[in-house]
Amino acid sequence: MKTVITFSGGLDSTTLLYQLLQDDGEVLALSVDYGQRHRVELERAAKILEPLGVRHEIADLRPIANLLGGSSQTDAAVEVPLGHYEAESMKQTVVPNRNMILLSLAAAWAIAEKADAVAYAAHAGDHAIYPDCRSEFAEALGSAIALADWHEVKLLRPFVDKTKTEIARLAGELGVPLELTWSCYQEGPLHCGACGTCIERREALLLAGLDDPTEYHSFAPALTRDESGSFTIDWEKTIAGEEMPPERRQGAGEPA
Numbered sequence: 001m002k003t004v005i006t007f008s009g010g011l012d013s014t015t016l017l018y019q020l021l022q023d024d025g026e027v028l029a030l031s032v033d034y035g036q037r038h039r040v041e042l043e044r045a046a047k048i049l050e051p052l053g054v055r056h057e058i059a060d061l062r063p064i065a066n067l068l069g070g071s072s073q074t075d076a077a078v079e080v081p082l083g084h085y086e087a088e089s090m091k092q093t094v095v096p097n098r099n100m101i102l103l104s105l106a107a108a109w110a111i112a113e114k115a116d117a118v119a120y121a122a123h124a125g126d127h128a129i130y131p132d133c134r135s136e137f138a139e140a141l142g143s144a145i146a147l148a149d150w151h152e153v154k155l156l157r158p159f160v161d162k163t164k165t166e167i168a169r170l171a172g173e174l175g176v177p178l179e180l181t182w183s184c185y186q187e188g189p190l191h192c193g194a195c196g197t198c199i200e201r202r203e204a205l206l207l208a209g210l211d212d213p214t215e216y217h218s219f220a221p222a223l224t225r226d227e228s229g230s231f232t233i234d235w236e237k238t239i240a241g242e243e244m245p246p247e248r249r250q251g252a253g254e255p256a
Contacts, residue, residue, distance in 0.1 A: 002026040002115040003156070004106045007056070009045030011181045011201060012121035015167050016159060018174040020119065021052065028113060029056045030106050034095070035065025036073045037080070040188035048180050059105050071095045073185060080185045082194045082250060083233060099132035100141060103155065107145045110153045118145065119156040124163050135160070164200055168208035178205070179213035193220020193239055203231050219248045 003020055007013045007029040020027045031045045042058060049056045065074055072078040072092045081092050106118040122133055131137065142155035159167055171178060183201040184191040191198050193216035202223060205212040221244065222237040235250040237243065
C-alpha cells in the first residue's frame with residue numbers, strides 16, 4: 001500500500017510512520033507550516049525522516065496564518081495554557097479547522113501520486129476540546145475524500161482505538177527515536193514540560209515503562225502519581241524535585 005501520512009514529528013505521527021514502514025508499505029510524509037508557534041516540530045520531522053529515506057514535503061501555508069487566529073498556536077497574543085488537557089483553558093490551543101486543512105492537502109497529494117490512502121495518528125485519547133478529532137468528523141471527511149477524485153483514496157486512522165500510553169509502548173517496540181520527536185506547544189528549544197501535550201507525553205512514557213530521553217525545561221513541574229494511577233501536577237516542585245520559584249508556578253506565565 002502507498003500511503004501519505006500527515007507528519008508533525010510528534011510521538012504519535014512518528015510511531016505511525018514506523019508502523020507503516022514495518023508493514024512494508026511505501027510512505028510519503030507531509031508536514032505543514034501554518035505559522036504554528038512550535039515550528040521546531042518541522043525541524044524535528046526532517047531529522048527523523050532523513051535516515052529513513054522517506055520522501056518529505058513541507059507545505060508552506062504561512063500566508064494564511066492570519067486566518068487561523070484566536071489560537072495559542074497561531075496567535076502570539078494568546079498564551080499557551082499550562083496543565084492537563086481537561087482544563088477549560090486548553091480550548092485556547094484549538095487551531096480552526098486544522099485537521100481538515102492538513103488532511104485535504106494530504107489527500108490532494110495522494111491523488112496526484114496515485115496513493116491508496118491518507119493516514120493520520122488520531123487516537124483514543126484525543127480530547128473533546130478538539131472538534132476535528134471527533135469520529136463523526138473523520139468519518140464525514142473520509143467519505144468526502146473518497147469522492148474527491150475518480151482515483152479513490154481512503155482515510156486511515158489505525159490508532160483510533162489506542163491510548164497515548166499504548167502508542168508510547170508501541171513506539172518503544174518499534175525503536176522510534178523518542179529523543180527526536182517533538183510534542184511541546186511552546187517554541188523550544190526544550191520541551192516546557194508543563195503544557196497539555198507535554199504533560200500527556202510525560203505521563204504516557206511513564207505509564208509505558210519507558211525511559212524518557214526528552215530534554216525538559218528546568219522549570220517543568222514535578223508529577224506525582226497516587227494509588228489509583230492518576231497523575232497530579234505539583235506546581236510547587238520542579239521536575240528535578242527542587243522548589244519551584246513563585247513566579248514560575250501555575251498562573252504565573254509560561255515556564256519557558
